[in-house]
Amino acid sequence: MMNPAPKAEAFCHRTRREFLWETGCGFGGAALAAMLGADGLLPTADANAPIGNPLEPRPSQLPGKAKSVIFLFMYGGPSHLDTFDYKPQLVGRDGQTVEVKTHGRGGHRNEGRIVEPRWKFHQHGASGKWVSTLFPHLGKCVDDIAFLHSMTAESPIHGSAMLMMNSGRLQSGFPALGSWLNYGLGSLNENLPGFVVMLDQSGGPISGAKNWSSGYMPATYSGATFRPTGSPINDLNLPRDVSRQERRTLLDSLVKLNQHHAELRPDQADLQARIATYELAFRMQQHAPEAVDLKTETAATLAAYGVGRSPTHEFGTRCLLARRLVERGVRFVQLYSGGAHNDHNWDAHGDLEANHSLHAKETDQPIAALLQDLKQRGMLDETLVIWGGEFGRQPTAEYAVGTGRDHNAYGFTMWMAGGGIKGGLSIGSTDELGSAAVEEPLPVKRLHATVLHQMGLDPNRLSYFYRGLDQKLVGVEAVEPIRQII
């Protein structure tokens, strides 16, 4: 039959979405949706409307393998040449000048002095993967990992490259990957945020909160920074002089008066929603601290993650928390290895040896423990783990002396494990110097498409109507997930 109003059918959901929005939500919103739905106050979203309550769990578009993502963000840009991209051709050529096109912080160059990889490589696992001695523990996990050696980014500058890795755009103002997942799938736990970011103790990354912003989507989809100590979420803890019983007394009075106000406005769903959020907040105050409380973990688990020992304690704690959050239904957890500036992160411009030794030691054992722990608990299949930075590093030196390498967005390595990803694989390659991707270059959007696909979302269909367009994480043109590793 003729569709009498294709415009309304196809494009007016925005209004509908916003209308639905106004009926409120929790971090989860499922209970609330049920409550409002039961009262007949919440219109049922039709098949075309991608979203009802913003964080209500939604059936995925495709049969997805993964339920959650843990993104281990190696901020600053780790050197692929010194970690997972084995280049025997560089061995013995330290100090030689080669012709190679590079583009880094220092601009474009046509030649440079080779810095031979500073660590030896060995083969590991049944797949015989070459891994440098920086990652002895991770070496044992290679058969669970798919390495992507031909990643490319559009910028060799931290700020824009970070935004690209997090939101697919070089500019700020667009929703992060974690926002897209929560928008597309909703959250499985109303008592915790669906998108959690845990920062390095040295500080946030460049551009701070822009990296986990929900851009043009509602702020509910933005990442919540979560802390292992103190108040895990902003303003979660009660003020020091207020007890939980006291708060209950206060809430009981508040609910009573707010109910009275709502009774006179019986069809205003937001008023009921707002009353409900106070109860949700009260429950969160119990659940969120429980999620960060490591007392229930065995000594063996703590030891495996390196908790309580230098230099693994800090990152190990956050890896363990990541597992606990994923267990509790958080969709997207992002951990930053490294923060602030200079050698507080992987940005090894000066002394690469000192820099990478430090950050690898902090993270190698915890990451390996995380993979093994997830596997042992049967969670690895449902948890997609991503490792990588915003770019890699150049094969040549940045300065006349020393081992520092400048940024390299032409080719670098990331890896994925779990969540339906095939292990023991390596995809793509860089040239013999490791300066640029040559075999199957993988732009960041391919990585994003793969993540969405594994989570059961169609990267070319998941869209959000904004500024007159159906916006997509992967952009206008169709993007294929990386099929070889699925």
Next chain:
Amino acid sequence: MTTQRILRLAIVLTIGLCAPWTCFAATVDFVTQIKPILARHCFACHGPGVSSGGLRFNSQQAAFAQLDSGVHAITPGDVGASELIKRVKSADPENRMPPEGKPLSSEEIALLERWIVEGAAWNNHWAFSPIKKPTPPEVQDREWVINPIDAFVLAKLEAANLKPAPAADRRTLARRAYYDLTGLPPSYAEVEAFVADTSPNSWSNLVDKLLASPHYGEHWARHWLDVVRYAETNSFERDGPKPNAWKYRDYVIRAFNTDKPYDEFVREQLAGDELDKVTQDSIIATGYYRLGIWDDEPADPVQARADERDDWVSTTSQAFLGLTLGCARCHDHKIDPLPQTDYYGLVAFFADLTSYGQRGDEITNSQWQFGDPELLAQRAKLDQLEQAIAAEKVSIEEVGIKRMSAEDQRRSETLERQALLEEKLLKFLNASEANQYQGIVKRLERVRRQREALPPMDAALAVAKCEPLPAETRLMVRGNPHVPGALVEPQFPQIFGDPPPRIAPAAEGARSAGRRRVLADWIASEQNWLTARVIVNRVWQHHFGRGIVRSANNFGELGDPPTHPELLDWLAVWLMEHEWRLKPLHELIMASRTYQMSGQTNAAALAVDPTNDLLWRFDLRRLSGEEVRDSTLVVAGSLTRDVYGPSIYPRLSQELLLTQSMPGNGWSESTPTQQNRRSIYIHVKRSLLEPLLTAFDLPDVDSSCEARFVTTQPQQALTLLNSEFVSEQARQLAERVQASASEPRQQVAESIRIALAREPSPTELSTGVELIADFQQQHSCSYDKALQQWCLVVLNLNEFLYVD
């Protein structure tokens, strides 16, 4: 027979699927029924840019014209003489259209036939036609109509058999008026005075009083700042400050307070540096162009420059015209009649705009220096000299640094540079280099002293430098700035049918190209189809919680259709008849019966029109983040009511600052009095937004926001119960009520009077008194703390956060 049956069925379905009030006539609608068929089946060969056989269906003229073969595709009223019908019905596959793909369905053909029989009305999308002033419709209940707004609203309600809600009571009206016009709550005394005022002009007197308040400008400026992506930093790695951005914010506040005509407001922002009469205000207004994000270290400078222009095109087209022209950056708009050349035609108008800056110089292009020209010249000379000497100094430093270790070379690029140089530089320079270096340092100090001795400068964020003879503008193939296509001259979007402007190249010595002035005049013209509609819609939006067009930035075919199109046009004309001044428009709207309805529910209306599209009642509205924060300060008695001035920095928690790569960078702390100013004065740092405002839906500040989300989520509860800010305000409120009453019961009563501007109910009194007693007895708290906890309850009441 069959055709007819299908036809009837189609009509039935059409009506069945429409809301009852949108389907009056059964005539075929071109925009919603015919155009999609043509677009789907015909545009590939007979659409924008392609005209096989001389036929194009994207304009009426082209579609009705005689074709190369001598026939007409469409002859209004005559199906037999319409080749289109013959060809789509043809049984001969050689002859049938479309040549490839599925033939048209019989339903589609029937619609086309009926449309032609009915005269082939080629009505354009509602917004793409000149504004005509409609006559207010006749209504049954004439008593209800105070002014024409009511006639338009009531006519639709009557057509849908709905009754408008009764009038709101005076207390509700007072609170509504205070919030709508000033964003601040009324005091108990103010509401009482209004309730007691029995004069016939009491309502209009109140409205006038509020419009005259400086807080009116503060509140309405915030709405405009959302639209123009106002922020005071650049985003990206450094998220550096935009000095003097606050003067643009003050300009907007002042424009509202002085009721600057909207057309002038438009002209000043778009071409304030090119007007006949350039004033300090009009220069500051051009800060409009400098508010966007800016990458000081772009990976691809060509792309970054294109992105900057995109920000101007996107923001300008949405803010002033309600067009999402940004969609046509890469290709012709798929639905709206906006070809890619329209996008680049607008880019060409902006061709003389320089980039925000270059790394290391964010002054030249974007800071306009006011003051004595002689002094300015003197300063400029010293600046130049200083730069030259500084460059000499750096070049010698680099000689030394190159000889240092890699770690030290790295250090030299950080904040530790100065310390490093002081410690080591001379060791790495030979004697003559060192000598030269010390000489340079002395010269530099001398120049700096001279410069500091000059009187301080007054500067504004503005279009300080232009390219009077700009480079040519080219269309970018697929939006890729590295693939330039055809040359494009400044041109208005083609849907308007206006001839391209003839703009002579700038005369020698001109400081700008004069193109933006032409654009500004065209936008701010009474002949423009969109400008007046777009602004009256925004005004309506902030009175009623939603625009007549809900998608306030998108009046195109993908936007939401207007709920009251005739009313929108009537208001647009009315605004222009009243010198484009907004204050009379507020008065008109607020004088209407429509505005003064209550929010009372009505089961019948709720069932038919749950989103209140027909305005059968006044919608409840939650306060914005700014209103929540400002109201809390008012009630606590701590609001600092200073108007205008540099931005303020409220204290942020350490946890929040730790999300920065340099904790605390770009954030200072204002004095306590300054911290308690209205939220519009809070420094807008793109990567570090104030958390209470964010929790209550402060929009992303990187692009234009047409309407804020209104979410309800637990972070809001956490913030309003646990944040230091709210705890402190609850304490202040407790002190305030203690100062005016001694008994718990009276204190509870006073807290309700202060926060809600009315007498407390018995339930509130007993609840408050019991809560205080419970805290004292069960939780062994001091009286002060118990009262503070009650005050915290008050600040969290739904009635405090929602306006009826």
